[in-house]
Amino acid sequence: MKTSVIITCIECPRGCRITVLKEADGYRVEGNQCPRGKEYALREAECPMRTLTTTVKTVFPDMPRLPVKTSKDIPLENVFCFMERINSVTLRERIPHGGEIDCELPGGARLVVTGDTRREAGEASHWENF
Numbered sequence: 001m002k003t004s005v006i007i008t009c010i011e012c013p014r015g016c017r018i019t020v021l022k023e024a025d026g027y028r029v030e031g032n033q034c035p036r037g038k039e040y041a042l043r044e045a046e047c048p049m050r051t052l053t054t055t056v057k058t059v060f061p062d063m064p065r066l067p068v069k070t071s072k073d074i075p076l077e078n079v080f081c082f083m084e085r086i087n088s089v090t091l092r093e094r095i096p097h098g099g100e101i102d103c104e105l106p107g108g109a110r111l112v113v114t115g116d117t118r119r120e121a122g123e124a125s126h127w128e129n130f
């Protein structure tokens with residue numbers, strides 16, 4: 001970690017700009033308006049975590065890629081490792097929204113479907129409305 005980082009807190013709409021300074025005996029946090037912000041800033045400084053949202057390949061011509069997300073937050077620094085694994089998946093069965101794809105991910109995370117491959121042929125996809 002750098003000696004100091006400035007983080008915008010997203011725990012509430014106020015969006016405080018928080019400075020985290022690394023010192024010999026730990027971290028000093030400045031600019032937070034409440035304890036939640038301090039916790040958030042320390043998490044972001046030490047090990048930022050994110051839910052990974054992406055798509056996987058499918059064999060279905062009507063939906064060649066299916067939106068998915070990880071079932072839990074993953075370390076931001078491991079995103080490329082996760083993407084390598086996810087990019088190796090080709091979905092061959094239709095899985096409903098909220099279902100899980102058989103794909104081993106590090107740390108016990110699972111891959112959850114956030115789109116819907118079950119639509120009937122000829123039915124408009126919600127993607128076509130954009």
Ligand code: SF4
Pocket residue numbers: 009010011012013014015016031032033034035036037038
């Ligand atoms: S530090 Fe507290 S008040 Fe400021 S944005 Fe974060 S949660 Fe909101």
